[in-house]
Amino acid sequence: MLDKIQRIDINSSDYPRRLREISDPPAKLYCAGDISLLNADSISVVGSRKYTLYGKTVAHMIGKRLGECGVPVVSGLAYGIDAFAHQGALDAGGKVIGVLPGGLHNMAPAGNRSLMERGLASGGLMISEYEPDDHAEKWKYPRRNRIISGLGRLTAVVEASMNSGSLITAQHANEQGRPVFAVPGNINSQFSIGCNLLIRDGACPLIVIDDLLRYIGMDPSCITEETASLGDDERIVYEAVQRYNGAAPDRIAEDTGMRTSSVNAIVTIMEIKGLIHTYAGKIYIAQ
DSSP: OTTSOEEEETTSTTSOHHHHTSSSOOSEEEEEEOGGGGGSOOEEEEOOSSOOHHHHHHHHHHHHHHHHTTOOEEEOOOTTHHHHHHHHHHHTTOOEEEEOSSOTTSOSSGGGHHHHHHHHHTTOEEEESSOTTOOOOTTHHHHHHHHHHHHSSSEEEOOOOTTOHHHHHHHHHHHTTOOEEEOOOOTTOTTTHHHHHHHHTTOEEOOSTHHHHHHTTOOGGGTOOGGGGOOHHHHHHHHHHHHTTTBOHHHHHHHHTOOHHHHHHHHHHHHHHTSEEEETTEEEEOO
16 A cells, blocks of 8 residues: 555645644645544554553553544554554554654564554555655654644553653643643553653543543443453453452452452453442442
8 A cells, every 4th residue: 555655735635634733733744544534533642662561451452442432543653552552453443543753665663564554454544744765763753753642632651761752742742732641650660650750740640541532522331342352350350340349359359269469450450441440449340
């Protein structure tokens, strides 16, 4: 599909309206794929190239949930969190929008070319403000990030160290008047310090993924049955919580035969999914 690249100038009716609103919109975009996605209600998901298992899991979960609900996921197709968010969306049959730091003929990073091709084959869109044969250069990456935040209704940051480029994306989103959600993490983790600081400085803590959908005006309860996608251990814990609604983790561990630490880890993931919630040390089915 890269042999069918369309150039869209800023005065074109196809040019994304949200991108036209930012202070320094690109004068032109080179696009491969479905250009109707340029004006879709999309959500930007970004994070560090270096990541933890927690970050990988959450990024995939966010992408998958958005994909299930027909919300395109915008990201930079970078290694790490960006890629996992796009993979989650594609695994759910959703659409992705990849914003490249170089021309479309020079995919960067080259190792994610197969992900780019999968996104195009699934009806997605790849865009760049640079000529198709231009190469990615270091200074182009932070410039690219203003497009990532500019296309989305909001930006979600999953995991970010102090030097993560995703913090630049969050800064662009703030300057553009777009909301920023950040996934809270371990205060002792170098991979979460960026997100935790964003929350301290006013970003919305992303505790339940469906809050992203609610923000853009969607009713998550009408979209899909989330429990259908639970893993085996998640289903066991969920069913135990149904039996003992309001029980402590120790009681759920006793019922399931799992370690309490394993129950707590699974509960954290399901709480992010919006299936359960915890209060005063007890676990409840989300209503």
